[in-house]
Amino acid sequence: MKIKVCVGTTCHLMGSAAVIEEINNFPEELMNKIELSYATCFDVCHGMMKPPVIRINDKFFENVEPENVKEIIENYMKEVPGAD
Amino acid sequence: MISAVVYKKSINHYGEEVCGDNFQMGRTKDSKIIVLSDGLGSGIKASILSILTTEIISTMIEKGVEIEEVVNTIASTLPVCKVRGIAYSTFTIAQIFRNGTVKIFNYDNPLPIVLKHGELYKINFQEKIINDKKIKISTFSLNPDDFIFIMSDGIVHAGLGNLMDFGWGTENISNYLKRMHRRTRDIKYMVDNLVELTDSYYGFKPGDDATLVGVKITEKPRAVIFTGPPLDPKTDNYYVNKFLNFEGKKIICGGTTSNIVARVIGSEVDIKVDSGTKGNLPPYGDLKGVDIVTEGVLTLKALNSILTDCKMNMFEVDINEKDMNAAEKLFLLLRDCDEIQFFIGRKVNAFYHNPALPFDMSIRSNLIRDIVKNLERLGKEVKLEYC
Numbered sequence: 001m002k003i004k005v006c007v008g009t010t011c012h013l014m015g016s017a018a019v020i021e022e023i024n025n026f027p028e029e030l031m032n033k034i035e036l037s038y039a040t041c042f043d044v045c046h047g048m049m050k051p052p053v054i055r056i057n058d059k060f061f062e063n064v065e066p067e068n069v070k071e072i073i074e075n076y077m078k079e080v081p082g083a084d
Numbered sequence: 085m086i087s088a089v090v091y092k093k094s095i096n097h098y099g100e101e102v103c104g105d106n107f108q109m110g111r112t113k114d115s116k117i118i119v120l121s122d123g124l125g126s127g128i129k130a131s132i133l134s135i136l137t138t139e140i141i142s143t144m145i146e147k148g149v150e151i152e153e154v155v156n157t158i159a160s161t162l163p164v165c166k167v168r169g170i171a172y173s174t175f176t177i178a179q180i181f182r183n184g185t186v187k188i189f190n191y192d193n194p195l196p197i198v199l200k201h202g203e204l205y206k207i208n209f210q211e212k213i214i215n216d217k218k219i220k221i222s223t224f225s226l227n228p229d230d231f232i233f234i235m236s237d238g239i240v241h242a243g244l245g246n247l248m249d250f251g252w253g254t255e256n257i258s259n260y261l262k263r264m265h266r267r268t269r270d271i272k273y274m275v276d277n278l279v280e281l282t283d284s285y286y287g288f289k290p291g292d293d294a295t296l297v298g299v300k301i302t303e304k305p306r307a308v309i310f311t312g313p314p315l316d317p318k319t320d321n322y323y324v325n326k327f328l329n330f331e332g333k334k335i336i337c338g339g340t341t342s343n344i345v346a347r348v349i350g351s352e353v354d355i356k357v358d359s360g361t362k363g364n365l366p367p368y369g370d371l372k373g374v375d376i377v378t379e380g381v382l383t384l385k386a387l388n389s390i391l392t393d394c395k396m397n398m399f400e401v402d403i404n405e406k407d408m409n410a411a412e413k414l415f416l417l418l419r420d421c422d423e424i425q426f427f428i429g430r431k432v433n434a435f436y437h438n439p440a441l442p443f444d445m446s447i448r449s450n451l452i453r454d455i456v457k458n459l460e461r462l463g464k465e466v467k468l469e470y471c
Contacts, residue, residue: 041339
């Protein structure tokens with residue numbers, strides 16, 4: 001499962017670094033299923049989505065916080081069987 | 085295109101407030117000129133004598149007088165001390181041309197040390213007698229990553245009568261520099277290290293003013309910074325191509341801007357997961373054909389604050405190269421450049437006006453204006469193009 005975290009200006013200001021830190025602290029079992037990378041800007045925040053934004057495979061998620069990132073990823077895995 | 089990074093360090097004669105050596109840098113259309121002068125004696129008198137010499141030389145060169153003519157004038161007018169029979173000041177001039185040619189004029193200073201491909205290069209000097217003064221002149225060519233070290237006799241005589249009989253001498257200094265070159269190519273480190281050693285040979289009470297000027301030959305003395313998307317998206321291709329065809333280092337500051345460039349060249353930005361994020365800056369990355377890609381406004385703001393910390397030149401700030409954030413990386417790239425071109429996109433990111441943002445997001449152009457002011461103050465030539 002490919003996870004891309006936006007590290008553009010607005011996402012960074014709204015806390016994407018904390019989200020990255022949270023992902024890096026995931027239990028190994030979950031971490032093994034994730035391929036983490038960064039993106040400069042998805043160009044989706046201009047009035048459309050609320051930063052920080054992450055992309056799991058091809059789907060964007062907005063307003064991601066350290067508190068809810070794990071839930072978002074786990075929900076995605078449930079919704080899309082075989083995503084991992 | 086060839087240019088040079090120049091870094092100088094001096095130590096004063098023990099107990100003196102000012103240095104009797106003076107160093108100045110000048111520029112002509114196709115070359116960079118470095119002048120070091122050593123005034124007779126030490127203290128304020130020596131300082132004034134050496135400042136006079138460097139000031140005359142660099143002013144004449146800036147006014148367009150040929151360097152040979154300048155040397156003639158100085159040699160013909162420099163007074164000689166009646167008591168000691170030596171000139172009031174000595175000098176070395178190095179002129180580095182864009183095509184890699186180097187000209188050296190040396191009058192009574194220790195001969196410069198040149199490292200070419202990491203080996204000591206013996207300079208063949210021709211001698212010219214002007215007004216009873218023997219001027220040594222040499223022309224040769226150097227490549228990027230070669231070094232020239234110009235010094236006053238205070239460096240060469242360190243240790244005289246103290247640790248060594250005749251000071252540590254040009255030969256020992258040459259070998260020391262050559263050994264150091266195997267460990268590092270950092271001009272600031274090399275010069276600082278050698279001057280510190282000189283000071284220790286004097287027992288930290290220097291018997292003379294000592295100055296070392298390190299010159300590192302570099303290529304790509306120009307850089308271009310593309311920041312912000314162009315106002316009209318139809319002109320994207322035009323500006324990206326202009327940016328990519330620029331001869332020099334290519335820097336992109338801005339997420340959307342990097343996406344535009346990546347789209348035009350059909351590649352993807354690779355943000356390094358392990359790049360330094362010290363000082364809470366976003367990470368930086370690579371793109372095909374581009375030297376560095378960073379985030380925009382925050383990184384530029386951090387860059388401006390490092391530039392503001394530099395009072396006289398860009399070597400005043402120490403940067404740990406093992407752990408650099410995006411702004412420090414940019415700073416080092418710019419430090420080696422003479423000319424910096426900006427492409428400033430005027431499209432406004434709507435989200436920056438969002439009151440929900442917890443930070444003061446000053447408008448890009450104001451920030452660039454401050455950076456330009458700082459770069460010009462630090463001796464860089466800056467050009468702006470709004471797009």
